[in-house]
Amino acid sequence: MEIKGKATEKESQSPKFTLPVDSEHKATEFRLLSVAAPHMRAFHLSWVSFFACFVSTFAAPPLLPIIRDNLNLTATDIGNAGIASVSGAAFARIALGTACDLFGPRLASASLILLTAPAVYFTSIASSPTSFLLVRFFTGFSLATFVSTQFWMSSMFSARVVGTANGAAAGWGNLGGGATQLIMPLVFGLIRDIGALKFTAWRIAFFIPALFQTLSAFAVLIFGKDLPDGNFRPLQKAGAKPKDKLSNVFYHGITNYRGWILALTYGYCFGVELTVDNIIAEYFYDRFDLKLHTAGIIAASFGLANIVSRPAGGLISDAVAKRFGMRGRLWALWIVQTLGGVFCIILGRVESLGASILVMIVFSFFCQAACGLTFGVVPFVSRRSLGLISGMTGGGGNLGAVLTQLIFFKGSKYSKERGITLMGVMIICCTFPICFVYFPQWGGMFCGPSSKTVATEEEYYLSEWNTEEKEKGLHQGSLKFADNSRSERGGRADSETRPADETPSAYV
Amino acid sequence: MAARRLLLASLVLSCSLLPCYGAVLFSSLQKTLAVTASPTSGQVLKGGVDKITVTWGLNQTLAAGTDSTYKTIKVKLCYAPLSQVDRAWRKTVDRIKKDRTCQHKIVARPYNSANKTFQSLEWTVQRDVPTATYFIRAYAYNADESEVAYGQTTDAHKTTNLFQVESITGRHMTMDVCSICFSVFSVVSLLVFFYIEKRKSKRSQ
Secondary structure: OOOOOOOHHHHOOOOOOOOOEOOOOOEOOOOOOOOOOOHHHHHHHHHHHHHHHHHHHOOHHHHHHHHHHHOOOOHHHHHHHHHHHHHHHHHHHHHHHHHHHHHOHHHHHHHHHHHHHHHHHHHOOOOOHHHHHHHHHHHHHHHHHHHHHHHHHHHHEOOOOHHHHHHHHHHHHHHHHHHHHHHHHHHHHHHHHHOOOHHHHHHHHOHHHHHHHHHHHHHHHHHOOOEOOEOHHHHHHHOOOOOOOHHHHHHHHHOOHHHHHHHHHHHOOHHHHHHHHHHHHHHHHHHHOOOHHHHHHHHHHHHHOHHHHHHHHHHHHHHHHHHHHHHHHHHHHHHHHHHHHHHHHHHHHOOOHHHHHHHHHHHHHHHHHHHHHHHHHHHHOOOOOHHHHHHHHHHHHHHHHHHHHHHHOOOOOOOHHHHHHHHHHHHHHHHHHHHHOEEOOOEEOOOOOOOOOOOOHHHHHHOOOOHHHHHOOOOHHHHHHHHHHHHHHOHHHHHOOOOOOOOHHHHO | OHHHHHHHHHHHHHHHHHHHHOOOEHHHOEEOEEEEEOOOOOOEEEOOOOEEEEEEEEOOOOOOOOOOOOOEEEEEEEEOHHHOOOOHHHOOOOEOOOOOOEEEEEEEEEOOOOOOOOEEEEEEOOOOOOOEEEEEEEEEEOOOOOEEEEEEOOOOOOOOOOEEEEOOOOOOHHHHHHHHHHHHHHHHHHHHHHHHHHHHHHHHO
């Protein structure tokens, strides 16, 4: 909500926003059907560009029956390319997170998208298993755009709705992984019916995701804004936003243990989602003797569930936070992700087709909602290194996918159903560390907030700046954020009298 | 007791219906057809360009009446074991309906048991045939469209008389040029945007 009183002098200078905003000009409401600049426009630009990257990264799997004949691939080649497609983004996400902190999400994401578009164009001219692996590897880097969507949403939406915004942007982007299983065979069929040969048609088909990706990057650059007040560089030049140093951003990110725990747990919701995207079609095809087409539709439905499941996770996070604050967010995350693990175990053990599809859909809901819930917590871990923490968490997701595929789904050590059951067990084990996440000002799963009077939001976020930097006034952004994040104390905080005239002058 | 009888009866009934439901096993077929093809052992054929001449007919040394049920002959291009390694989508299984060894149809011709001459066909290797090692097999079908006999150009272990096909790449010069142009365009447009941004911020100062 707008802060009256000392904000009035600023209001006459600041631009009018369509949505209600807080003191950082972040929107306090999330209106899905609006395209108002800058908040909702940023939302739509970020999810569409992320969707395009997902479509490109997973464009090959539905066309593999044709590609494997054209390029003479073996099952090992296909498996390796699948692992390569998700491994590149593991480190690209960390790099992009840092780039967002330094240059802003608009430039960072558009740069990545335009620099990986060539890999998608070159897929059309791949001619061997090696070149196929390389194009899938480099195309996969574009999945790092996830970090810029989360960073962008965290910069545009306030604490009250950040979970929902993050969940919707990421969920609708992830949708691309399911949509592509339907889009690519359709485009391929159309091109072949026009008269092209099979081995040419699939190559031409790849121009579609490549062009979509290029155009979405242009849209981000032309219509997007990094922050509600404008873009990074003009703001930095005007002195309204201080420029930060890479080494400081890096240091404060990697020394925050919560970032590492969330990286691990995200590996076992999002990582599992990526793994399932890669193996589920084959699983249904082999175990239940389905046609490839049918198995593909079932596989697509796992990814398409993202349209509601991930945003629902974000909504649940925000709803729980209203009453229980950060502790509620952590509990909800732990419960939903652990249940995801339980349903994964059941999926591996179920014998009939109908039951398998049902369990898979329930499993997809919990798995993807857990992803949404994770990014209800991430925006609060660090303010200075938000991008890096988002990147670490996102990167952890991809590493989880690589690890899980290597352990359970490479070669013939485990049957697919046994692999799925064991993956479920691993989900439960790797979700447990959430119990150790503790915020002094809000508490953790098992402990309440610290009883020390110094344990406040300001104390937590300003600990990322040293005295020198505070003297230069570099910490002002974090200060505002700390103030706005007080809602993470939960329902009981509303009844506390907000010390409206307690100015943060003590920290200047 | 009645339930058990019903179960048994339905099992027997379904077993007798099996041939209609494609449960014919390859191991149950007799090799009665003689099939020869023009490619020599180890020859490499180019997809879309080179031709194969296939000749097939009943093995003359067999007793008369062996071919009384044959109605159709289908000649197919089949993958040799070398091209099946690590490729489960080309797996050989005994149940012919599930067998994925022979995925490319060369020709299907009706069979007349009265006509004892060998039939032949000159077939251009189609452009959707992938690069692999192959042999040729012919299946004889009865009136119910079930396999009843076969013949192939190689031995029982599928090791002799194999030939290779080199498929088209599917690439065209235009496509190569477009890929490179669009890629360069993407990168250059990014640099152009950076330049415009820099100019804008300099001007606004």
